[in-house]
Amino acid sequence: MADLTLPTTLATPDWLADLPDAGSLPEVLEQALNSPAHRERWKYTKPGPFVAATQHPMIDPDIGGESQNGVALNQSIDAPLAGFDLDQAPEAIARLCYADHVMTLDVSASTDEPIVINHAGNTRPMLIRVAAGVSLTLLESADASDDAQQSIWIDLAPNARVEHSRNALNDAPSHWQYLNVHLQAGAHYQLNNHVAGCGSRRQDIHIIMDGQGAEATLVSAGKVDGKMALDQQVTLEHRQPRGQSKQTIHNIVANGGKCTFNGRIHIHEGAAGTDAQLSNKNLGMGEHATINTKPELEIYTDDVSCSHGATVGTISQDALFYLTSRGIDRTAAEALLSQGFLRQCIDGPLADQALTALVGRAREES
Amino acid sequence: MSLLNVSDLHASVVTDDGPQPILKGLTLEVKPGEVHAIMGPNGSGKSTLANVLSGRPGYIVDSGTATLNGQGLLELEPFERAQLGLFLAFQYPVEIPGVSNMEFLKASIDSLARARGEEQPNTATFMKQVRELAGSLDLDPAFLKRGVNEGFSGGEKKRNEIMQLLLLQPKLALLDETDSGLDIDALKVVAEGVNRYRSAENGVVLITHYQRLLDYIVPDFVHVLSNGKIIESGDKSLALELEAKGYAWLT
Ligand SMILES: Nc1ncnc2c1ncn2[C@@H]1O[C@H](COP(=O)(O)OP(=O)(O)OP(=O)(O)O)[C@@H](O)[C@H]1O
Ligand SMILES: [Mg+2]
Numbered sequence: 001m002a003d004l005t006l007p008t009t010l011a012t013p014d015w016l017a018d019l020p021d022a023g024s025l026p027e028v029l030e031q032a033l034n035s036p037a038h039r040e041r042w043k044y045t046k047p048g049p050f051v052a053a054t055q056h057p058m059i060d061p062d063i064g065g066e067s068q069n070g071v072a073l074n075q076s077i078d079a080p081l082a083g084f085d086l087d088q089a090p091e092a093i094a095r096l097c098y099a100d101h102v103m104t105l106d107v108s109a110s111t112d113e114p115i116v117i118n119h120a121g122n123t124r125p126m127l128i129r130v131a132a133g134v135s136l137t138l139l140e141s142a143d144a145s146d147d148a149q150q151s152i153w154i155d156l157a158p159n160a161r162v163e164h165s166r167n168a169l170n171d172a173p174s175h176w177q178y179l180n181v182h183l184q185a186g187a188h189y190q191l192n193n194h195v196a197g198c199g200s201r202r203q204d205i206h207i208i209m210d211g212q213g214a215e216a217t218l219v220s221a222g223k224v225d226g227k228m229a230l231d232q233q234v235t236l237e238h239r240q241p242r243g244q245s246k247q248t249i250h251n252i253v254a255n256g257g258k259c260t261f262n263g264r265i266h267i268h269e270g271a272a273g274t275d276a277q278l279s280n281k282n283l284g285m286g287e288h289a290t291i292n293t294k295p296e297l298e299i300y301t302d303d304v305s306c307s308h309g310a311t312v313g314t315i316s317q318d319a320l321f322y323l324t325s326r327g328i329d330r331t332a333a334e335a336l337l338s339q340g341f342l343r344q345c346i347d348g349p350l351a352d353q354a355l356t357a358l359v360g361r362a363r364e365e366s
Numbered sequence: 367m368s369l370l371n372v373s374d375l376h377a378s379v380v381t382d383d384g385p386q387p388i389l390k391g392l393t394l395e396v397k398p399g400e401v402h403a404i405m406g407p408n409g410s411g412k413s414t415l416a417n418v419l420s421g422r423p424g425y426i427v428d429s430g431t432a433t434l435n436g437q438g439l440l441e442l443e444p445f446e447r448a449q450l451g452l453f454l455a456f457q458y459p460v461e462i463p464g465v466s467n468m469e470f471l472k473a474s475i476d477s478l479a480r481a482r483g484e485e486q487p488n489t490a491t492f493m494k495q496v497r498e499l500a501g502s503l504d505l506d507p508a509f510l511k512r513g514v515n516e517g518f519s520g521g522e523k524k525r526n527e528i529m530q531l532l533l534l535q536p537k538l539a540l541l542d543e544t545d546s547g548l549d550i551d552a553l554k555v556v557a558e559g560v561n562r563y564r565s566a567e568n569g570v571v572l573i574t575h576y577q578r579l580l581d582y583i584v585p586d587f588v589h590v591l592s593n594g595k596i597i598e599s600g601d602k603s604l605a606l607e608l609e610a611k612g613y614a615w616l617t
Pocket of ligand 2: 412413414457542543
């Protein structure tokens with residue numbers, strides 16, 4: 001399985017070397033990479049190449065809007081972030097070790113303009129800390145055309161708000177994005193994620209509701225056409241009471257594409273009054289689409305409201321008949337229906353670009 | 367010459383237990399300018415007739431013919447039937463989230479225009495026309511931005527069907543229980559819409575359970591469909607008689 005040969009000297013800041021409870025970092029990573037949980041997360045995508053690529057040379061992401069008042073960009077970390085999780089994401093931690101420096105963005109005042117992040121290649125890890133009560137719009141896109149990885153940690157202090165839009169529409173042989181979001185009390189996080197398949201695309205999203213009354217919304221539209229692949233692994237943890245999370249993920253898999261969605265909701269003991277919803281819908285079109293979707297629920301508290309649904313289907317015959325009965329030919333009707341299916345999950349400031357790439361037409365004015 | 371000509375039509379619905387014969391020798395002729403009402407007990411085959419004529423999947427035509435303006439319908443794809451001028455107002459209109467009403471209507475009108483070799487309407491003019499039509503049917507034009515029938519009430523869905531009828535101007539309209547689920551005011555609005563559509567050139571087949579609708583849309587003929595066949599035909603007075611006596615005396 002995953003052979004990760006860690007270098008003998010890690011460019012690791014002291015605080016990271018101190019993270020593991022026991023043993024040296026390389027040992028702990030090694031263990032995490034070989035754990036059954038890790039194997040489960042990498043069941044449908046071969047981890048070897050992704051893990052090996054964690055030591056590839058990295059470039060800085062292009063960052064815009066960083067010179068606004070209240071925004072500070074640094075290249076070091078002074079303390080571990082609450083979201084760092086060796087067991088859940090040893091590869092992401094490995095990237096932190098291999099990076100010669102990281103990008104740390106501290107946002108201490110609400111900004112007028114969004115912070116814009118573009119990944120033109122294999123980019124260095126980013127840590128984004130949003131101070132209490134601060135609102136931030138984050139626009140992220142990837143246009144790497146070679147193998148690339150990203151790893152981003154976002155920490156939202158109490159009552160912070162982040163609206164995060166992310167487009168991963170680039171064509172690359174392989175692309176891996178790791179995203180970890182940690183929410184403190186009353187914080188709000190929204191992710192609008194738009195994604196196309198590529199040679200092998202992997203998105204790991206780990207959202208941790210770690211304060212009372214935090215709210216997270218994840219809306220994602222994906223299209224995997226032809227010999228492309230997409231593997232999305234989402235873990236949403238409710239650690240504190242009265243959190244609300246809502247996830248809506250629509251993926252179209254067409255003509256031999258391969259798509260995996262694994263949505264895990266973990267409601268910890270004591271997280272009473274949690275409301276967690278997840279809906280994953282997959283639409284298969286054409287021949288030989290492969291779709292794996294697995295809902296996973298772990299609930300250790302009574303008094304929660306939780307719904308978790310996954311469907312795999314084809315175009316509705318009733319809807320198709322309705323459109324064709326109005327004179328629209330079959331091919332055009334199918335196109336309208338598949339576009340409609342995705343459009344339900346395309347929203348936010350990066351929607352237009354996503355519509356053009358995934359739906360093939362811009363938003364209708366009406 | 368007749369507009370719609372259905373002759374000795376036998377058709378089955380496909381079920382898990384194999385095909386079930388529903389239409390058992392149905393004959394109906396509609397001439398331009400005529401309105402025919404079809405009444406009949408639940409399960410007698412009224413929706414089946416509308417579905418078979420418009421080409422809904424899940425039905426098998428066993429024998430018989432159906433033509434619109436002399437052109438055979440039964441071999442055609444649903445969109446080709448629509449392009450010939452057939453229109454079905456659905457008993458249960460489908461909700462299609464993500465496809466806006468406006469976009470759907472534009473796709474429809476463009477397809478029909480292309481098929482007729484006509485020019486596609488200019489988008490701005492078209493949108494204005496649609497908004498006016500919506501208004502005339504007491505439909506909030508804001509609905510046009512929403513998904514097709516998405517979150518519409520039962521009555522709003524039926525009014526949306528009539529809006530499409532008025533927009534697309536088919537040659538023959540099959541209205542399947544467009545009156546059910548409507549309150550009195552909405553019933554008048556819908557009936558007024560159908561009357562606006564009526565002309566000397568086109569025809570209407572009106573499937574209904576209620577005599578009440580026929581006070582507003584006065585039919586030229588009333589037929590009783592029972593067990594897959596038309597067993598009685600008459601004028602509007604037949605509907606009144608049915609209202610008073612039910613169907614039992616006929617069967
Ligand atoms: N998909 C189907 N599977 C099984 N049976 C069906 C199906 N569609 C229709 N039928 C049967 O065919 C018969 C005729 O149905 P149809 O919907 O045409 O009746 P209807 O006259 O429109 O009734 P209503 O007045 O209730 O609308 C009924 O017995 C119905 O159960
Ligand atoms: Mg019916």
